[in-house]
Amino acid sequence: xxxxxxxxxxxxxxxxxxxxxxxxxxxxxxxxxxxxxxxxxxxxxxxxxxxxxxxxxxxxxxxxxxxxxxxxxxxxxxxxxxxxxxxxxxxxxxxxxxxxxxxxxxxxxxxxxxxxxxxxxxxxxxxxxxxxxxxxxxxxxxxxxxxxxxxxxxxxxxxxxxxxxxxxxxx
Amino acid sequence: xxxxxxxxxxxxxxxxxxxxxxxxxxxxxxxxxxxxxxxxxxxxxxxxxxxxxxxxxxxxxxxxxxxxxxxxxxxxxxxxxxxxxxxxxxxxxxxxxxxxxxxxxxxxxxxxxxxxxxxxxxxxxxxxxxxxxxxxxxxxxxxxxxxxxxxxxxxxxxxxxxxxxxxxxxxxxxxxxxxxxxxxxxxxxxxxxxxxxxxxxxxxxxxxxxxxxxxxxxxxxxxxxxxxxxxxxxxxxxxxxxxxxxxxxxxxxxxxxxxxxxxxxxxxxxxxxxxxxxxxxxxxxxxxxxxxxxxxxxxxxxxxxxxxxxxxxxxxxxxxxxxxxxxxxxxxxxxxxxxxxxxxxxxxxxxxxxxxxxxxxxxxxxxxxxxxxxxxxxxxxxxxxxxxxxxxxxxxxxxxxxxxxx
Numbered sequence: 001x002x003x004x005x006x007x008x009x010x011x012x013x014x015x016x017x018x019x020x021x022x023x024x025x026x027x028x029x030x031x032x033x034x035x036x037x038x039x040x041x042x043x044x045x046x047x048x049x050x051x052x053x054x055x056x057x058x059x060x061x062x063x064x065x066x067x068x069x070x071x072x073x074x075x076x077x078x079x080x081x082x083x084x085x086x087x088x089x090x091x092x093x094x095x096x097x098x099x100x101x102x103x104x105x106x107x108x109x110x111x112x113x114x115x116x117x118x119x120x121x122x123x124x125x126x127x128x129x130x131x132x133x134x135x136x137x138x139x140x141x142x143x144x145x146x147x148x149x150x151x152x153x154x155x156x157x158x159x160x161x162x163x164x165x166x167x168x169x170x171x
Numbered sequence: 172x173x174x175x176x177x178x179x180x181x182x183x184x185x186x187x188x189x190x191x192x193x194x195x196x197x198x199x200x201x202x203x204x205x206x207x208x209x210x211x212x213x214x215x216x217x218x219x220x221x222x223x224x225x226x227x228x229x230x231x232x233x234x235x236x237x238x239x240x241x242x243x244x245x246x247x248x249x250x251x252x253x254x255x256x257x258x259x260x261x262x263x264x265x266x267x268x269x270x271x272x273x274x275x276x277x278x279x280x281x282x283x284x285x286x287x288x289x290x291x292x293x294x295x296x297x298x299x300x301x302x303x304x305x306x307x308x309x310x311x312x313x314x315x316x317x318x319x320x321x322x323x324x325x326x327x328x329x330x331x332x333x334x335x336x337x338x339x340x341x342x343x344x345x346x347x348x349x350x351x352x353x354x355x356x357x358x359x360x361x362x363x364x365x366x367x368x369x370x371x372x373x374x375x376x377x378x379x380x381x382x383x384x385x386x387x388x389x390x391x392x393x394x395x396x397x398x399x400x401x402x403x404x405x406x407x408x409x410x411x412x413x414x415x416x417x418x419x420x421x422x423x424x425x426x427x428x429x430x431x432x433x434x435x436x437x438x439x440x441x442x443x444x445x446x447x448x449x450x451x452x453x454x455x456x457x458x459x460x461x462x463x464x465x466x467x468x469x470x471x472x473x474x475x476x477x478x479x480x481x482x483x484x485x486x487x488x489x490x491x492x493x494x495x496x497x498x499x500x501x502x503x504x505x506x507x508x509x510x511x512x513x514x515x516x517x518x519x520x521x522x523x524x525x526x527x528x529x530x531x532x533x534x535x536x537x538x539x540x541x542x543x544x545x546x547x548x549x550x551x552x553x554x555x556x557x558x559x560x561x562x563x564x565x566x567x568x569x570x571x572x573x574x575x576x577x
Binding site: 157 | 173174176177178179180181182183184185187188190191194195197198201312313314437
């Protein structure tokens with residue numbers, strides 16, 4: 001009989017947490033509009049390191065990271081709104097032709113509409129549709145109530161639908 | 172379905188973010204730095220002392236802090252190396268032609284502007300105007316603003332108008348359309364603030380820049396030819412600058428000189444002088460940590476005994492509980508002191524403010540803040556080393572080609 005290393009049954013080490021979640025935190029910061037997503041993610045991990053032994057349980061690291069990334073990005077945007085910072089555009093879609101172009105165009109219009117959402121609505125959309133989090137998890141990340149999450153997400157989807165309709169009407 | 176489209180679009184964008192192979196080393200460096208600062212207990216953390224911007228995450232600082240305790244005010248020998256956003260930005264977005272160097276005003280040391288090209292999703296090449304700005308407290312940030320359609324038009328690229336609190340003098344800049352010789356910022360009341368047009372050698376466009384009082388509500392930028400004929404009117408709708416949309420909690424703290432502070436539900440600490448917003452500290456809170464982060468924990472977490480700023484004729488901030496008096500000392504011997512008051516929100520900190528309006532750039536020479544107990548004992552000290560301008564003296568292109576404003 002083999003025995004798993006004790007660490008495997010206990011709390012993941014900081015290095016393991018970093019390896020598992022760093023790329024996702026960079027992407028989360030980027031999707032929330034951070035101008036330097038890596039800086040946000042690195043700062044979030046540095047803060048996690050300082051608080052590893054104060055987390056309520058083993059599963060709290062990831063929610064904590066998400067909430068810090070949201071906070072840091074929000075703060076950064078709030079204070080340093082250098083207008084219209086360019087965010088990386090998605091690469092051209094695989095394949096080519098008119099359909100691919102229209103899909104890409106729809107992505108572009110949709111992402112542009114996401115960029116124009118108020119901060120809280122944008123957070124709710126990214127956390128819900130990119131990370132597929134529950135309302136409770138989104139509420140924890142955003143530091144609001146689940147009811148507020150529902151409200152932000154609902155308003156965001158309405159606004160995005162309206163923006164897409166206007167884009168379609170313009171074609 | 173918009174749900175599916177959203178997932179696909181966000182996935183597509185997410186896949187474009189890359190990670191640096193040096194990320195782990197950088198995180199280790201940050202954690203080592205934080206540990207060292209906690210142990211030292213008197214770290215120099217210029218980021219915490221930003222004149223215009225609050226909070227640690229707002230500017231990019233790298234390098235080692237000078238944590239030596241000395242008995243004299245900080246000297247120019249103390250150093251701190253800052254992230255160079257211009258260097259990083261030009262590496263990522265290579266300049267076309269030379270860069271323009273804009274002199275800073277109030278909340279910004281200097282701004283470097285350069286044109287670059289990028290490809291959009293459809294593979295089309297687009298022109299963009301990039302900027303890198305260094306703040307008085309040393310950190311720097313960079314970003315790019317794409318050329319919006321139609322081709323050939325000018326555009327607003329950025330400025331200090333989006334800073335909070337808004338600086339006394341705002342600088343705005345953007346790309347000019349071909350043939351532009353004059354630029355002016357227009358307020359909603361019709362007042363005009365003329366700016367200047369610069370043509371960096373080798374750059375595909377000229378760059379317009381305007382300065383106007385922060386209190387002015389500029390709603391348009393007007394580009395004209397040499398005869399004064401209007402070529403383009405760029406509508407500028409400034410964002411409503413609100414410190415927070417969360418409700419205040421507890422009483423308002425009233426401090427010396429008429430400064431007041433309010434804590435909000437999202438842990439924003441907002442500083443006012445009368446009805447004028449003069450500062451904002453964002454104290455992180457996280458519902459997944461057992462103890463929500465308080466002002467005391469924010470200080471502890473950043474390894475600093477004090478978070479302060481100099482703005483709008485005041486020096487103000489918050490410090491560790493037990494501090495009865497704080498003193499800021501400049502290298503030339505000038506100083507200002509303030510009695511502290513316990514924070515009324517039970518956050519484990521004390522608040523202070525004092526009228527202080529030193530001439531010039533206090534960050535250029537550095538300064539020291541000391542905290543004393545009621546019996547006069549020194550409890551802590553924090554040195555902010557001199558900030559070396561990142562880009563002053565860099566050869567830039569503009570002045571000879573300037574065509575003036577109007």
